[in-house]
Amino acid sequence: MSGRSEAPAAVSAVRRLGRNVLATPGRLWASFSRAGRPATDRSRSKFVFGNVFLHLHPARVHRWSLRWTTTWGLGIAALSAFLITLITGVLLMFYYKPYPSAAYNTIKDIHFVVPTGRFIRNIHRWAANVMVVTVLLHMARTFFTAAYRKPREFNWVVGMGLLALTLGLSFTGYLLPWDQLAYWAITIGANIAQSPRELTDALGITAYFDPGGFQKLILLGSTDVGEEALIRFYLFHVMLLPLGLVALLAVHFWRIRKDGGLVRPAGADERLGSVDPETYPVFTEAPDKTYHLAAVVKGRTPWVGRGPENTLPAMPHLFYAELAVLMLVVFLCVGLALLVDAPLKELANPDLPENPAKAPWYFLGLQELVSHSAFMGGIGIPAVVLVGLGLIPYLDRETHGTGEWFGGPGGLRLVALSAAVGLGSVLGIEAFAIRFGWLRTWWPDIPQLVITFVNPGTFLTVVYGVFSVWAVRRYDSTRAGALALFTCFLCGFIVLTIIGAHFRGPNWEFYWSPSHWPGH
Amino acid sequence: MTDRDDVVGSSESRLSPHPVARRDFLGLGALGSAAAAFLFATIGMLRLPKAAVLPSPSRRFKVVLPESLPFEEPYLAPGRHVALIRDAEGVFAVSNVCTHLGCIVKPSATGFYCPCHGSRFDRTGQVLAGPAPRPLPWLAVRKAGENTYVVDEEKEVPAGTKEVA
Ligand code: HEM
Ligand code: FES
Numbered sequence: 001m002s003g004r005s006e007a008p009a010a011v012s013a014v015r016r017l018g019r020n021v022l023a024t025p026g027r028l029w030a031s032f033s034r035a036g037r038p039a040t041d042r043s044r045s046k047f048v049f050g051n052v053f054l055h056l057h058p059a060r061v062h063r064w065s066l067r068w069t070t071t072w073g074l075g076i077a078a079l080s081a082f083l084i085t086l087i088t089g090v091l092l093m094f095y096y097k098p099y100p101s102a103a104y105n106t107i108k109d110i111h112f113v114v115p116t117g118r119f120i121r122n123i124h125r126w127a128a129n130v131m132v133v134t135v136l137l138h139m140a141r142t143f144f145t146a147a148y149r150k151p152r153e154f155n156w157v158v159g160m161g162l163l164a165l166t167l168g169l170s171f172t173g174y175l176l177p178w179d180q181l182a183y184w185a186i187t188i189g190a191n192i193a194q195s196p197r198e199l200t201d202a203l204g205i206t207a208y209f210d211p212g213g214f215q216k217l218i219l220l221g222s223t224d225v226g227e228e229a230l231i232r233f234y235l236f237h238v239m240l241l242p243l244g245l246v247a248l249l250a251v252h253f254w255r256i257r258k259d260g261g262l263v264r265p266a267g268a269d270e271r272l273g274s275v276d277p278e279t280y281p282v283f284t285e286a287p288d289k290t291y292h293l294a295a296v297v298k299g300r301t302p303w304v305g306r307g308p309e310n311t312l313p314a315m316p317h318l319f320y321a322e323l324a325v326l327m328l329v330v331f332l333c334v335g336l337a338l339l340v341d342a343p344l345k346e347l348a349n350p351d352l353p354e355n356p357a358k359a360p361w362y363f364l365g366l367q368e369l370v371s372h373s374a375f376m377g378g379i380g381i382p383a384v385v386l387v388g389l390g391l392i393p394y395l396d397r398e399t400h401g402t403g404e405w406f407g408g409p410g411g412l413r414l415v416a417l418s419a420a421v422g423l424g425s426v427l428g429i430e431a432f433a434i435r436f437g438w439l440r441t442w443w444p445d446i447p448q449l450v451i452t453f454v455n456p457g458t459f460l461t462v463v464y465g466v467f468s469v470w471a472v473r474r475y476d477s478t479r480a481g482a483l484a485l486f487t488c489f490l491c492g493f494i495v496l497t498i499i500g501a502h503f504r505g506p507n508w509e510f511y512w513s514p515s516h517w518p519g520h
Numbered sequence: 521m522t523d524r525d526d527v528v529g530s531s532e533s534r535l536s537p538h539p540v541a542r543r544d545f546l547g548l549g550a551l552g553s554a555a556a557a558f559l560f561a562t563i564g565m566l567r568l569p570k571a572a573v574l575p576s577p578s579r580r581f582k583v584v585l586p587e588s589l590p591f592e593e594p595y596l597a598p599g600r601h602v603a604l605i606r607d608a609e610g611v612f613a614v615s616n617v618c619t620h621l622g623c624i625v626k627p628s629a630t631g632f633y634c635p636c637h638g639s640r641f642d643r644t645g646q647v648l649a650g651p652a653p654r655p656l657p658w659l660a661v662r663k664a665g666e667n668t669y670v671v672d673e674e675k676e677v678p679a680g681t682k683e684v685a
Contacts, residue, residue, distance in 0.1 A: 184623065188636065191621040198653040214570075222574050232569075351601070353623040355635035371637040371651055374620055440649060448653045508637040 044315045054319075056253045060311035061318045063272050064264040069405070070145075071262065073325035074138035078166075079249070080329035081131035085169075086242065088124035096176065098234035100227050103178035104347045111344055122337035128170050130333055132362050135166050143392070143486050144415075146402045146479065147263040153393035155255040158248055160390050165245045167362065172237035174360050175230065183348035184357035186233070187225050190216050192370060192378035199375050202449040224350065265403035269310050355506045364500030365493050368430075371508050372438065372455040381457050385489060392486075396478045408479035414471060418484040422491030425463045429456045430499060434510045464488040579673035585611070587667060592643060594627045602659060602671055603627065605643060610682035613659040613671045614645045620652040632656065644679060655679065 030036065035046030045059035064070060095114055097106045110117035139159060142148055148156035175186045196212035206213070221228030256262065265271070312318075345354070359367050369377030401407025406415050433456045439446050464485060472481035505511040506518060583597045585604060594603035594614070601616040601624050616625050616632065623636035631642040639650030646655050660675035661683045669683065 184636075187623065188621045195621070201654055217571070218569055221569065221571055228571070351599070351624060353635050357623060357636050370621065373651060374653065437649075440647070444648065451651075452653070507633065507635050 038315050041313060044313045047315050048313075054315075056257070057314045057318060058257060058261060059314055061314050062261055062264060062268070062311050064268040064310075064403075065262040066312065066317055066321060070264070072137075072141060073321070073328075074134050074141055076322050076325040077329050078131055078134040078138050080326040081127045081134055081333070082245070082249075083326075084127035084330065084333055085124055085131060088120050088127065089238065091120050092124060093238065098176070098230050100178060100230055100348075103176060103230060107177045107179075107344060111342075118341065119337060122340070122342050123333050125342035126336040126340075127329075127333045128173060129361075130329060130336075131166060132170055134329075135163055136362075139163060140486075140490065143482075144406055145263060145404065146396075146407045148393040149263070149396065149399070149402050150393075151259045152255070152263065155252060155259060156393045157390055158252050158255065160386065161248050162245065162252060164386075165241055165248065169237060169241045169245065170360055170362070172233040172241065175225075175233045176237065177344055178230065178348050179343075179345040180348055180352075180354040181343060181345045181358075183225060183350065184354045185359045186229065187353075188357060188359060188367070188370075189363075190220050190225060190229070192366075192374060193219050195370075195374040195378045197375075198373070198448065198452055202447070202452065263403040265401075265407070268403070272310060356504060356508055358500070358504075361497065361501050364504075365496035368496045368500040368504070369457040371504075372433070372457055373452050375452055376455060376457050381461055384461060388485065392482050396482050398477060398479045400477075401479065406483070408483060409475035409477040410471065410480040410483055414475070414480055414483050415487050418467070418471070418487035419491055421467050421484075422464065422488035423495060425488075426460055426492045426495045429459055430495070432456075460492055464492070580670060581673075582664065582668060582670050585667045585669065594632075594643070596627070597671065600671070600673070602673065603632070604661070604669065604671070606685060607682075610684045611661055611663075611669060612682045613661045613669075614643075615657045615659055615673070617656075618652060619647075619654045619656060620650070625656070646679075 033047060034050035035043045038044040038047035047054070048057055048059045049055045092110060095106050095110050095117070097103060107121070110121050112118070142156065142159065171189060175182045194212040194216035196215075197206055197210065198212075200206040200209060200212065217223075219229070219232070220226070221232050358364060366377055366382065369381060371377070373380075398408065400409065401411070406412045438455060439451055467488060468481040468485040471484035472478060474480065502514070503510055503512070505514065505516070511517055581597065581600055583595075583600075583604060585595055585606065589595050589606055591607050592605060594605050596603055596616070603614050603616050605612055605614065614632075617623075618625050618634040618636065618639055620634065620637055620639050623634050625632040625634045625639075625641065628640070631640070631648070632645075633640045634650065634652065637651050639652035640648040641652070641656050642648055644655075645658065657676045658679050658681060660672040660677050660681075662670045662672075663683050663685070664670045
């Protein structure tokens with residue numbers, strides 16, 4: 001520091017060096033944090049914004065955001081699962097070789113020979129699944145609390161990108177073991193990418209315009225799943241997609257802050273009441289600074305002109321909550337990894353499809369749709385759903401119910417009704433198709449184009465669409481329509497996934513239970 | 521450009537002079553060419569992952585049918601996803617890659633079935649049931665000696681094209 005004068009000549013430089021050496025551990029520790037120990041209100045704030053990793057957080061958080069029922073910690077849970085996959089994934093990279101002749105054996109080595117290899121591999125696999133589940137749940141929570149509304153529209157769109165990247169990461173990882181499961185799931189996936197041909201073939205224009213073939217070629221680097229495909233999937237899995245995800249996450253978190261923190265209902269302050277006297281002190285000293293940064297934040301914030309009375313310091317309140325979620329997710333993944341091993345089937349055999357060949361579970365709903373029409377199930381309906389989801393914040397411009405669970409006209413009653421309609425129609429049409437078959441069963445010569453456009457998947461989409469238009473009219477509100485549509489599709493997704501996962505056996509035939517499958 | 525009449529002169533920014541000035545034009549031109557350069561660079565980069573030569577094995581192969589192969593019984597070419605069938609009129613080859621999502625079909629009593637989503641085909645590849653959008657393609661076959669045939673997997677031929685045995 002500049003205030004200190006030169007050391008007196010009496011102390012030799014060597015002595016000073018010695019003293020510095022002794023003092024180094026203490027000084028190193030002190031210099032670690034710019035503000036010193038987070039003891040006072042002020043140093044706790046500095047603890048947050050003086051640290052490159054923590055400063056994505058605000059120094060103070062509104063009490064509404066800290067309630068468990070606001071977020072259920074789902075965003076942080078998704079982030080935690082991602083961090084776990086990052087760490088375990090890097091560990092797996094020590095041994096994994098992305099080459100067809102080696103890949104399977106290296107996974108086998110990791111599973112059976114490498115010290116802790118099986119444990120790490122299991123955690124990686126489970127954390128990936130936990131990440132998919134938590135991302136889906138997190139999306140449902142932001143939807144049902146209407147958190148996507150102005151000014152958070154764009155963060156919803158960023159979230160859609162995160163969802164796509166999360167699914168892409170899982171899907172590319174699925175191929176890497178190069179076993180039968182992986183090989184055939186990816187063959188099916190790659191052919192779904194090629195399925196626009198179902199349409200172009202029916203129209204007779206594939207020779208001139210072949211987006212399906214192009215997509216498959218880019219994905220696989222060849223016409224079949226082979227070494228080119230493996231190296232591409234590896235590149236996507238360990239490089240491109242994680243980098244993309246991290247970049248988008250930075251935007252996601254940045255926008256949460258800039259958009260004024262988490263969403264809260266209009267009457268949040270009144271509903272919260274006064275701070276519990278047991279709470280870690282809100283102010284331990286008189287603030288000698290006002291919160292000018294907070295005042296710049298876009299949107300209606302309670303800080304402006306009202307003082308920070310309903311906020312708590314992020315350190316410790318937010319950080320401890322986040323740490324609790326992280327520990328829970330770690331606990332969950334480790335527990336599952338101890339109980340259930342990640343699967344590893346026989347070495348991939350391009351001549352003999354796995355029967356049944358099942359994709360990762362979150363794609364089994366799609367696979368069920370694809371078993372009716374490849375193009376509609378694999379591309380048509382998912383595209384409609386993704387575009388529809390992305391548009392939600394731009395179509396619903398209402399304000400009633402923002403920040404409330406199931407907020408908006410209709411509320412929980414409409415959601416319950418939509419769930420009934422959603423479940424009823426998906427169960428009905430699937431039961432019908434399983435029991436009686438579909439158009440080709442009755443008219444074997446029916447043109448493919450008719451089946452592409454009239455099949456259980458498109459039928460469901462239309463029913464859901466009509467129902468939500470009804471909801472828009474009935475409640476005179478676009479939010480009601482969104483509630484109806486989202487709930488219906490969520491139900492459809494869940495039911496189709498369960499059918500694909502549990503009730504489909506060899507030859508994709510219906511079985512009440514896997515124990516009824518004919519033996520091989 | 522917005523209507524400028526209501527804008528007070530002093531509040532105009534250097535970047536929005538009135539009317540379109542030379543500097544504005546040059547600025548737009550520079551922006552446009554930067555955008556075009558990035559666009560072309562991106563297209564150029566996308567060109568790389570699309571292989572010009574596919575690293576697949578040769579798609580043309582020779583197969584010897586067993587003397588005793590009964591009529592109408594599919595013979596699976598070893599290591600290939602093609603079935604050869606001999607009948608009274610000649611020999612033809614049917615691809616065994618399901619037209620639905622690319623699984624390998626298996627011979628059944630009536631023709632072929634696909635284990636992945638249950639498509640069924642007759643011996644000539646016509647779809648009988650299931651989600652397969654089109655028949656199994658027929659492939660070019662050429663006789664190359666006693667019971668010996670050359671099949672070209674690249675070359676699809678209209679159904680019904682048979683090579684005289
Ligand atoms: C890798 C995946 C994702 C991660 C790690 C993530 C993380 C987070 C976190 C930590 C928050 C803070 C609040 C909370 O925990 O709920 C948040 C908020 C938010 N997320 Fe995500 N998210 C992901 C994907 C998504 C998806 C798929 C969507 C929707 C399409 C989405 C939309 C939003 C929105 C709108 C908010 C603001 C919520 C509010 O203001 O209350 N996110 N995200
Ligand atoms: S791949 Fe043959 S029926 Fe689906």
